[in-house]
Amino acid sequence: TIRHLFKQIFKASLDLQKIDQQKELLVSRKIKRTDTVIEIKGLTIGGEEKVIIAGPCAVETYEQTRAAAEKLKSLGVRLLRGGAYKPRTSPYDFQGLGEEGLQILRKVADELDMIVVSEIVSPNEMEMAHKYIDMIQIGARNMQNFELLKVAGEANIPIILKRGLAATLEEFLFAAEYVVSHGNSQVILCERGIRTYERATRNTLDISAVPILKNESHLPVLVDVSHSTGRKDIVVPTSKAALAAGADGIMVEHHPNPPVALCDAAQQLNPEEIENLCNQLKPFLR
Amino acid sequence: TIRHLFKQIFKASLDLQKIDQQKELLVSRKIKRTDTVIEIKGLTIGGEEKVIIAGPCAVETYEQTRAAAEKLKSLGVRLLRGGAYKPRTSPYDFQGLGEEGLQILRKVADELDMIVVSEIVSPNEMEMAHKYIDMIQIGARNMQNFELLKVAGEANIPIILKRGLAATLEEFLFAAEYVVSHGNSQVILCERGIRTYERATRNTLDISAVPILKNESHLPVLVDVSHSTGRKDIVVPTSKAALAAGADGIMVEHHPNPPVALCDAAQQLNPEEIENLCNQLKPFLR
Amino acid sequence: TIRHLFKQIFKASLDLQKIDQQKELLVSRKIKRTDTVIEIKGLTIGGEEKVIIAGPCAVETYEQTRAAAEKLKSLGVRLLRGGAYKPRTSPYDFQGLGEEGLQILRKVADELDMIVVSEIVSPNEMEMAHKYIDMIQIGARNMQNFELLKVAGEANIPIILKRGLAATLEEFLFAAEYVVSHGNSQVILCERGIRTYERATRNTLDISAVPILKNESHLPVLVDVSHSTGRKDIVVPTSKAALAAGADGIMVEHHPNPPVALCDAAQQLNPEEIENLCNQLKPFLR
Amino acid sequence: TIRHLFKQIFKASLDLQKIDQQKELLVSRKIKRTDTVIEIKGLTIGGEEKVIIAGPCAVETYEQTRAAAEKLKSLGVRLLRGGAYKPRTSPYDFQGLGEEGLQILRKVADELDMIVVSEIVSPNEMEMAHKYIDMIQIGARNMQNFELLKVAGEANIPIILKRGLAATLEEFLFAAEYVVSHGNSQVILCERGIRTYERATRNTLDISAVPILKNESHLPVLVDVSHSTGRKDIVVPTSKAALAAGADGIMVEHHPNPPVALCDAAQQLNPEEIENLCNQLKPFLR
Structure with a gap:
């Protein structure tokens, strides 16, 4: 017929x-x-220099955020991350301060001339987010939240896209393609560990993802060294490995006082540990 | 201090x-x-009888949907599934007909006294969906799209929640808890295969999930026998296994003419195959 | 050149x-x-009837083995399994009684007209094993111990080959091919769960493996329902699923007094549980 | 009682x-x-200097082995690996030259003052192996071949133990404990990639394993950068990552003419590639 x-x-x-x-x-x-280089407030990602993005898992108070930010600033870290919208496995876990958290981040960043990196979890938050955030993070759980990717693609703001916890590299690049094909070419890929049978680490850092993504794509590639292993005791060697493998930077959690942190208490670096990390990474940051 | x-x-x-x-x-x-039993238009899920939910991967045309539905009706299947919003890995793959697809589904279901099961992918679609859908599916990729879960929790409509492709059973139950704790207790859990190293099947059907979920939760449990393996040639034995393991029903893809299907052509059953499946499952449906 | x-x-x-x-x-x-049917002492595997292989994880004493065997015999189970050579993760775990264990098994089996199934772990044990064992098991850890497979291929005794804990079905069939190509066509395949990220079960029972192996090979296929999940509480539904999916039988651990067992105490069925299992499986054994 | x-x-x-x-x-x-440092013919593993172990996947001829060895020697690599006993998935694949292959390795190593690293696959080969091999490799498939581990534990020769393809780090250390507890403390651990769902690489290099093993054990740790990813195109960045993460050395496949290699043709480095790798790794070898 x-x-x-x-x-x-x-x-x-x-x-x-x-x-x-x-x-x-x-x-x-x-x-x-040619490599895509993302410029933001005088800093570049994907270019000659490598970056460190750091800050608390969750924004809790102005004081906590300011303390973390001051420490980071003193170490030469200008990219301040902090969670205001927290996607949590349980509905009864602390879900973040929401817009109030973003306000705190913005205030602290403005005071110290830093750059705000924070996650949003719904297409509806995109517009509001522009008021507070300089780089928007899309988390692992939302890597295939295609509605969110489309909205991110229509925005004019750099996007850090995290690899889904069981996403193949092919699926990861297709997710980035959703953003880019909707008009936003400022995408940064972030390896953050994949789910495997091994239980010694929270996830398995797929170090090969770094050179493969760099070969196959022109986008910058970061490694989240906190979530990928969930272990503070190996954050220095895994960060070195990430940079040696060609990553354009790392993302790491820092809290002024981890034992009282409202999330991921065990994996956030304290002031002494973040200082040690930054010092040890100097030869790898070029 | x-x-x-x-x-x-x-x-x-x-x-x-x-x-x-x-x-x-x-x-x-x-x-x-006590088991939660969900009643819908004279049919129950989670009770004595076991159900089959079937239909095309994607709604393509009225004729295609009607043909599938007629065949299913003749086999005693009243739960008609069809995709109008398709979350696809690539932005260049067919993304579904959207609301037009839902209109087709509704029309066919009304003509044949069937029940519409279809997926939505964004909180913003929930209100519109009520006009067309009897049971809303939340897909594997959105199992931890918590904004969507919250909206589903505020709705008064049965929700089929699919297990994420690398979700633990604990995370799956927490995702269901998001819906129930927001007020909607009509949740049906659906095992649909998990991602493993094995490549003989598209995913690995985690058959143990069925009795474990039945033990730990009072919610009905289904098995999607199409996506869990992606192989038509083993759909009969895996469906029997699912029901023998205690599932309250199965979900399966049927297309009147799979070779021309716009998605998952290889895994949809043709009319002869769906008839054979329904016949072979009779002893297992009680 | x-x-x-x-x-x-x-x-x-x-x-x-x-x-x-x-x-x-x-x-x-x-x-x-045509299906390969293995005959042994008046019993067939891979033919019309389905079998249950049961017995203690490890042979501990004559009394323990005899008690288990009597119970099984009374339930119509003639295939008696018991471990004498135990491959254990730690060198400090109980490694089995060795040849003494095989002597106990043989004695009990002769007294009760049963058939001995037991594992060997080294090529050097093959000759000795013939004195005591009727069907030799090659365990998951040794699925690719090719020297052992070759020796098994030169023997004239049925071999139960277990799938390696992260073996693909293709590798599994190649391992069986090692045995058959060396001359021994009496091979029985045994699915025993694969290693995945899911922690609710010890391994993930890959139920699809059953019909796929039956389709691709003429060899009989069993499912080890104890090791595949490691959970007694779901052994009935998973056993039903295995048989409904087309398995030629199941393998299950039974101990007269599990709490004092020297290995796998938590996963061995007690007398009441094995009786319940056998009763519930009757409709599935044809 | x-x-x-x-x-x-x-x-x-x-x-x-x-x-x-x-x-x-x-x-x-x-x-x-204190770190265990293994000394062999004037070279140390686990001490200050980091090592490269290289050579062909399989020993094929004297000429091929000699050519590979000469190239390596010229690059300062003294540890010559080559497979004589090859555990292969299919019984119809090339299984190695056996003892003849070891003779070739020994001859070439003696001519060039190099050190022979080669795999054995059965306890029965251990005694013969001492005549030809300086360091014995136990492959991934045999990591839990406990009979082989015990024999290795009774030998007086360094053992390179590779992690099983789905072994946890805990199981890996227990496997090493089999060797050490039987008397041989000269054990070197080798991460070689684990089996995951990701298909972009042959296996997933678990880089975190390096610092974890170094923290938990005093044994030297290597990374096999060929088998862990199976991709020549990323061997430089992954080797750098391995050394940056604290590995005591790497193992890599080199063949004078990969396209005609009898195994792993795609993953062996050609002379130009191995030279490039060695040059690029200089800053990481200390």
């Missing part, structure tokens, strides 16, 4: 379109050979 | 609250010993 | 040989369409 | 013994705080 024929033609054209696009994924280095 | 002390008290109270709640997870069988 | 040329010819011939053999794997159903 | 009582006492004493031993695992850094 004609209808059937048309359907097959429609399907064939979808297939063709898919093949065409695969050949030309916008995030692919085949399309754009 | 006083501030510090208060913070510790705040943290302790959060911990306490968490412990309290863990003891009393609303989805737990410890709270409610 | 000539040398180089010859080497390429050698390599090409190896490749050809490989392709040839892959087309004709001896364990493949393409080579032999 | 008395018997029952004795059994419980026996069991309790086994438990006690286990607890005692766990406290005092011989491979643990709690027992021995």
Whole structure:
């Protein structure tokens, strides 16, 4: 029948379109050979220098955030991360301060000339987020929240996209493609460990992801050295490994007083530990 | 300092609250010993009888949907599933017909006295969805899209919650708890395979999940026998296994003409295959 | 050069040989369409009837073994398993009674007209094993102990080959091919759970493996329902699932008094539990 | 009864013994705080300097081995690896030259003052191996071949123990404990990638294993950068990462002419590539 024929033609054209696009994924280095370098307030990500993004798992108070930020600033770290919207496994866990948390982050960052990195978890928060955040993080659990990716693609703000906890690298690049194909080319990929059978670490840091992503894509690549292993005792060697493997920077959790932290108490570095980390990484930051 | 002390008290109270709640997870069988039975248009899920939910991966046209539905109706299947909002790995893959797809589903279901099961992918679609859908599916990729879960929890409609592709059973139950704790107790859990190293199947059907979920929770449990393995050739034995293990029903993809299907062409059953499946499952449906 | 040329010819011939053999794997159903049925002392595996293999994780004493065997015999179970050589993760764990354990098994089996199934772990034990064992088990850890497989291939005794804990089905069939290609066609495949991220069960029972192995190979397929999940509380539903999926039988651990067992105390069924299991499985054993 | 009582006492004493031993695992850094340094023919592993072990996947001919060895020698690599006994998934794949391969390795090593590293796969080969091999490798598939481990423990030769392809770090250390507790303290641990869902690499290099093993054990730790990813294109960054993470050296495959190699053709480095790798690693070898 004609209808059937048309359907097959429609399907064939979808297939063709898919093949065409695969050949030309916008995030692919085949399309754009030069590294994408993201500039933000005088700092670059993906260029010559490597960066450290640090801060508390969750914004709790102005004092806590300010203390963390001061310490980081003194160590030369300008990228301040902090969670205001926390996607938590249990509905009964602390879910973050929301917009109030973002206000605190913004205030502290303005006082100290720092750059705010924070996560949003819903398309509806995107507009509000622009008031407070300089770089928006999309977390592992939302890597395939395609509605959020589309909205991120329509925004004019750098996006840090974290790899899903069981995402293949192919799926990760397709997720980035959702953002870029909707108009926003300022995407930074962040490896944060994958889920495997091994229980010695919270997740398994897939170090090979770094050079593979750098080869296949022109986008900057970071490694979250806190979530990928969940172990403070190995954060120095894994951070060195990440940078030696070619990462453009690392992301790490720092809290002025981890034992009283409202989340991830065991994995946040205290002031002494973050200072030690920054010192040890100097030869690897170029 | 006083501030510090208060913070510790705040943290302790959060911990306490968490412990309290863990003891009393609303989805737990410890709270409610009797099975939750969901009634919908004269049909029950989680009760004596076991159900089959079937239909095309994606709604493509009225004719395709009607053909699938007629076949299913003739086999005694009243629960009609079909995808209108398709979360796809690539932004260039067919993303579904959207609201138009839901209109087709509703029309066909009304004509044949069937029940519409379909997925939504964003909190913003929830209100619109009520017009067309009888049971809302939250897909594997959105199992920890907590904003969507919260909105589902505020709705008055049965929710089929699929296990995330690398979610533990504990995380799965916590995701269900998001819905139930926000007010909607009509939740159905759906095992759909987990991601492992094995490549002979698309995912690994975790059959043990069925009795464990039935033991730990009072909610009905289904198995998606299409996505869990991605192989039509073993759909009969795996469906039998699912029901023998205690599942309250199965979910399966059926298309009147799979080779021209716009998605998952290889895994949808054709009319002959779905008929064979339904016949072979009779002894297992009680 | 000539040398180089010859080497390429050698390599090409190896490749050809490989392709040839892959087309004709001896364990493949393409080579032999009819089911392989293994006969042993009046009992068949892989034929019409389905079997239960049961017994203690480890042989501890004559009394313990005799008590387990009597219970099993009374339930119609003739295949008596018991471990004498135990491959243990730690060198300080109980390693089994060795040959003394096999002597106990043989004595009890002769007294009660039962069939001895037991594991060996080294090629050097094969000859001695023939004196005591009727069916030799090769454990998951030794699935790719190719020296052991070769020796098993030269023996004239049925072999139960367990799937390695992270083996693909393809690797599993190749391991069976080692045995069969060395001359012993009496091989029984045993799914015993694979290693995944999920922690609710000791391993993840890969139920799809059953129909896939049955489709691709003519060899009988069992499921070890004890090791695959490590949970007694779900042994009934998972056993039903295994048989419903087409397994030719199950293997299960039974101990007269599990709390004092020298290994796997938590996963061995007590007399009441094994009786309940056997009763519930009756409709599934045909 | 008395018997029952004795059994419980026996069991309790086994438990006690286990607890005692766990406290005092011989491979643990709690027992021995200083690094174990293995000396062999004037070279040390686990000490100040880091090592490269390289050579062909399989020994094929004298000429091939000599060519590989000469190249390596010229780059300052003295540890020559080559496979004579190859554990292969399929019985129809090239299984290695056996003792003849070891003779070739020995001859080449003696001519060039190099050190032979090669794998054996059966306890029966141990005695013969001493004639040819300086360091014995136990492969991933044999990590829990406890009979082989025990024989290795009775030998007086350094052992390179590779992590099993789905072994936890705990199981890995217990496997090493089998060797050490049988008398041989010269054990070197080798991370070689673990099996996960990710398909971009052959295995997933678990970089965190390096610092964890170094923290928990006093034994030297290597990384096999060929098998862990199976990709030549990322061997430089992953090798840098391994050394930056604290590994005492790397193991890598080199073949004078990879396209005609009899195994792993795609993953062996050619002369140019191995030279590039060695040059790039200089800053990381201290």
